Amino acid sequence: MANMNMIQALNSAMDIMLGRDPSVVLLGEDIGYFGGVFRATEGLQRKYGEHRVLDTPIAEGGIVAAAIGMGVNGLRPVAEIQFADYIYPGMDQIASELARIRYRSAGEFFAPVTIRTPCGGGIRGGQTHSQSPEAIFTHVSGLKVVMPSNPHDAKGLLITSIEDDDPVIFFEPKRLYNGPFDGDPNKPAVPWSAHPKGQVNEGYYTVPLGKADVVRRGAQVTVVTYGTMVFVALAAAAALGLDAEVIDLRSLVPLDVDTICTSVKKTGRCVVAHEATRFSGFGAEILALLQEQCFWDLEAPIQRVAGWDTPYPHAFEWEYFPGQERVKKALSLVMEAA
Amino acid sequence: MSNPTRLHLPAPPARPGEVPDFSYVHLSPAGAVSRPEIGARARDLGSLSTELVRVLDDAGVAVGPWHPHLDPTELQVGLRHMLLTRIFDERMQRTQRAGKISFYIRSLGEEAVSVAQCMALRPGDMLFPSYRNQGLHITRGIPLVELMNQLLSNTHDMCKGRQLPVMYHSKAGNIFSISGNLATQFPQAVGWAMAAAIKREDHVAASWIGEGSSAEADFHHALLFASVYQAPVILNVVNNQWAISTFQGYAGGEQRSFAARGPGYGIAGIRVDGNDFLAVYAVTQWAAERARIGAGPTLIEHVTYRAAAHSTSDDPARYRAKDDAEHWPLGDPIERLKQHLIALGEWSQERHAALSAELDALVAASWKEAVTHGTMTEGPRLDADLMFEDVFKEMPEHLLRQRELMRAERGAK
Numbered sequence: 172m173a174n175m176n177m178i179q180a181l182n183s184a185m186d187i188m189l190g191r192d193p194s195v196v197l198l199g200e201d202i203g204y205f206g207g208v209f210r211a212t213e214g215l216q217r218k219y220g221e222h223r224v225l226d227t228p229i230a231e232g233g234i235v236a237a238a239i240g241m242g243v244n245g246l247r248p249v250a251e252i253q254f255a256d257y258i259y260p261g262m263d264q265i266a267s268e269l270a271r272i273r274y275r276s277a278g279e280f281f282a283p284v285t286i287r288t289p290c291g292g293g294i295r296g297g298q299t300h301s302q303s304p305e306a307i308f309t310h311v312s313g314l315k316v317v318m319p320s321n322p323h324d325a326k327g328l329l330i331t332s333i334e335d336d337d338p339v340i341f342f343e344p345k346r347l348y349n350g351p352f353d354g355d356p357n358k359p360a361v362p363w364s365a366h367p368k369g370q371v372n373e374g375y376y377t378v379p380l381g382k383a384d385v386v387r388r389g390a391q392v393t394v395v396t397y398g399t400m401v402f403v404a405l406a407a408a409a410a411l412g413l414d415a416e417v418i419d420l421r422s423l424v425p426l427d428v429d430t431i432c433t434s435v436k437k438t439g440r441c442v443v444a445h446e447a448t449r450f451s452g453f454g455a456e457i458l459a460l461l462q463e464q465c466f467w468d469l470e471a472p473i474q475r476v477a478g479w480d481t482p483y484p485h486a487f488e489w490e491y492f493p494g495q496e497r498v499k500k501a502l503s504l505v506m507e508a509a
Numbered sequence: 510m511s512n513p514t515r516l517h518l519p520a521p522p523a524r525p526g527e528v529p530d531f532s533y534v535h536l537s538p539a540g541a542v543s544r545p546e547i548g549a550r551a552r553d554l555g556s557l558s559t560e561l562v563r564v565l566d567d568a569g570v571a572v573g574p575w576h577p578h579l580d581p582t583e584l585q586v587g588l589r590h591m592l593l594t595r596i597f598d599e600r601m602q603r604t605q606r607a608g609k610i611s612f613y614i615r616s617l618g619e620e621a622v623s624v625a626q627c628m629a630l631r632p633g634d635m636l637f638p639s640y641r642n643q644g645l646h647i648t649r650g651i652p653l654v655e656l657m658n659q660l661l662s663n664t665h666d667m668c669k670g671r672q673l674p675v676m677y678h679s680k681a682g683n684i685f686s687i688s689g690n691l692a693t694q695f696p697q698a699v700g701w702a703m704a705a706a707i708k709r710e711d712h713v714a715a716s717w718i719g720e721g722s723s724a725e726a727d728f729h730h731a732l733l734f735a736s737v738y739q740a741p742v743i744l745n746v747v748n749n750q751w752a753i754s755t756f757q758g759y760a761g762g763e764q765r766s767f768a769a770r771g772p773g774y775g776i777a778g779i780r781v782d783g784n785d786f787l788a789v790y791a792v793t794q795w796a797a798e799r800a801r802i803g804a805g806p807t808l809i810e811h812v813t814y815r816a817a818a819h820s821t822s823d824d825p826a827r828y829r830a831k832d833d834a835e836h837w838p839l840g841d842p843i844e845r846l847k848q849h850l851i852a853l854g855e856w857s858q859e860r861h862a863a864l865s866a867e868l869d870a871l872v873a874a875s876w877k878e879a880v881t882h883g884t885m886t887e888g889p890r891l892d893a894d895l896m897f898e899d900v901f902k903e904m905p906e907h908l909l910r911q912r913e914l915m916r917a918e919r920g921a922k
Contacts, residue, residue, distance in 0.1 A: 200752075200753070201755060204754060205754030205755075205827060205828045222516055222518070228761070229721045229724045230724040230725050230726065231725075233724065256689070256690070257690060260725060260727075295611040297671075297689065298672065299673065299688070299690055449911075450907065480900070480911060481896055482671065484896045485670060485671060485674075486669075486890075487670060487893045490919065497914075500914075
C-alpha cells in the first residue's frame with residue numbers, strides 16, 4: 172500500500188493497464204510530453220513511448236472520433252478531455268456514434284473507449300472550468316458513467332472502465348484530486364495522506380461498476396450522493412448529529428438500485444445530493460426510482476440538494492456550491508416531516 | 510523504446526535543455542512579397558499564403574509594396590498601445606502572483622497583432638477576440654480600470670462576476686464577449702459579417718484564434734461559411750507556435766502554413782510577420798478593404814511567438830527550451846517599431862523611457878481606482894443575487910425560488 176492522491180491513483184491505473192495490455196493507448200491534449208495539465212499522465216509517455224501515449228490536436232470531436240476508430244481496430248483507447256466543460260465539441264461522436272456502434276452493427280463492431288475528464292467546481296475556474304455535466308451522458312443509452320470520490324476507488328474504477336468493452340465516461344471531481352473536501356473553503360486543505368481512502372494498493376485491482384459504497388452506516392436517514400458531495404454530506408450529517416447512512420454511488424450507469432432501495436426502505440427518509448444543477452439532474456432519476464420502489468416505506472418527501480440552475484459563476488463560487496448549509500437544510504426538512 | 514510503427518509524431522525543435530532552433534519557420538526577406546490588387550480573386554493570389562509578408566527589415570527600415578506609409582504620429586500611437594498592453598500585462602501577472610486575482614493570461618510578444626489590426630479597422634467593425642487579444646480593448650480605448658474591474662470580479666465588473674478573469678466584452682466598443690471554449694467565436698464572426706451583408710452595411714467582422722485552436726471543427730465551419738457566402742470577415746490565426754505544451758506541428762503546421770488553408774476553401778490567405786507592426790497593419794488594411802468592397806473574406810496567419818506562459822496556471826519550462834523567445838527570428842514587436850521610429854528620427858530612447866514611466870503610472874493609478882470597487886478578498890462585493898439574473902431575459906419561477914433559498918442559506922451561516 173502507498174499514499175496516493177487521486178491524480179497519482181489515476182496515473183497508477185493507467186500505468187498498470189499500459190503495462191498489462193499492449194492494446195491500451197492514451198490520447199489527449201497536453202497528455203504526452205507534458206503529462207497533462209493536472210499531471211494525471213505524468214511520466215507515462217517516457218515509460219511506454221510516444222506511440223502509446225499520444226498528444227493530440229485541440230479538437231475534442233477529433234479525439235473522440237479517433238478513439239472510436241482505434242477502438243474498432245482493436246486498441247483500447249483512454250482519451251482525456253482536458254475539462255468536462257470542453258467535451259461538447261465531441262458530443263456528436265459520443266452520443267450518436269460511440270454509444271451506438273454496438274447496437275447499430277448488431278454487436279459486430281464496438282469501441283472500448285474510456286473518456287476521462289475532470290469535472291466540478293471549487294477551484295475558482297469560472298463557468299468554463301467548473302461544470303458537472305454527468306446527467307447529460309446518463310441520458311444517452313449505451314454509455315456507462317462513472318465518478319469516483321477518492322483515490323482508492325478512482326484507481327480500481329478506472330482499471331475496470333478501461334477493461335470494459337463498452338464506452339465509459341469517467342468523470343474526475345477535480346476539487347478532490349488533492350484531498351477530501353467537506354465544502355468549507357476556509358478550512359485548511361486536508362491531503363489524501365490523512366485519509367484511509369488515500370491508502371492505495373500499488374498493484375492491479377478493480378472496483379466494479381454498478382456497486383455503490385456505503386461510506387457510513389446509519390439508521391435515521393439515507394443520503395445518496397457521489398463525487399465532490401460525498402464528504403460534504405458526511406460533514407453535514409455529522410454537524411446535525413444525525414445517524415445518517417451515506418451512499419457513494421461511484422457509477423451512475425450502471426446504477427446500484429439494490430443498495431439505494433435497501434437503505435431507504437430501512438431509514439424511510441432520503442436526501443439526494445450532487446454538485447450539478449438541479450433541473451433534470453441525476454437526482455431526479457433517483458427520486459423517480461425511489462418513488463416507484465420505496466413509496467410505501469417513505470416517512471417524508473425526498474429532498475434534493477444541487478447546484479443552482481445557473482451557469483457556474485466565478486465571483487459567487489461558494490454561494491453557488493451546494494455546501495453543508497444546503498445539505499443540512501435538506502436533512503432537517505426530511506427529519507422534521509412526520 | 511523501439512519504434513516499429515509508421516505513425517508520424519510531430520516533435521518540437523527544442524525541449525528543455527536543448528538549443529532553440531527555429532529553422533523550420535519559413536521566412537521571406539522584408540519587402541519581397543508582392544501586393545495583389547485588393548479585388549483579386551482568391552485563386553489568383555499566388556504564394557501569398559506561403560510566403561511571409563514583411564515590411565520592416567533588419568535595420569528597422571520600411572520597404573516593399575506592403576509599406577503602409579503611416580504618419581509617424583500614428584506609429585507613435587501604435588507604439589503606445591503596444592507598450593501599454595505589455596505594462597498592463599506585467600502588472601496584472603504580478604497581481605495574480607500576489608493572490609489578488611485568480612487567473613491571468615499575458616500576450617507578451619504578440620502585441621502587434623491586436624494593436625495594429627485594431628488600428629487598421631474602423632470603430633464600427635465588430636471584433637470577436639480570443640483570450641489573448643487585450644490589445645484590442647486597449648486600442649479601442651476601453652479604460653484600464655474597466656478591464657481591471659473584470660479581473661477582480663468586483664462591483665463594477667462588466668461581467669457581473671460571472672466570468673473568469675480576461676473574459677472581457679465591450680458592447681459600446683463593439684468587442685464581443687470572450688469564451689473560455691476554443692474557436693467558438695470564429696464562425697460566429699462569419700455570421701455577424703453575413704448579417705452586415707444582408708443589412709447592406711459596410712461593417713466588417715474580425716476574429717482571432719490561436720493556431721492550436723484551428724484544430725477545432727469551428728475553424729472549418731468558419732472558413733466554409735465565409736467562402737460560401739463570401740462574407741465580409743477577416744479570420745486571423747495567431748500562430749504563436751505553442752498551444753500550452755503542444756507546438757504548432759500538432760495543429761497541422763508541419764505540412765503546410767495555416768494561411769494556406771484559406772485557398773483550400775477558396776478564400777484569400779496571407780501569411781504575415783506578426784511581430785512587424787507595419788506588415789500586420791498593411792495586410793489588415795488590405796483584407797478590410799477587400800471585405801468592404803464585397804471581394805470576400807481573408808484568412809491571415811500571424812507568425813509570432815508566445816514569449817510567456819500560456820496562462821498563470823502554466824509553466825513552459827516543463828516543455829520548451831527556457832531561452833526560446835530570445836532566439837525567435839522575428840524579434841520583438843515593440844523593439845522593432847521603436848527602432849523604426851528612431852531610424853525615422855521620430856523617437857528616442859529618452860522619449861521611450863518617459864512613455865514607459867507615464868504608462869507605468871497610468872497602470873498603477875488605474876489599479877488604485879479599481880480596487881476601491883472591491884477585490885476578491887476585500888472591500889465591497891457584488892450582490893450574490895446577481896448570480897440568478899441573465900440566465901433568461903425574465904427570471905423564471907424556479908430561479909426566483911432558488912434565489913430565495915440562497916438568501917436563506919447565506920443568512921443561516
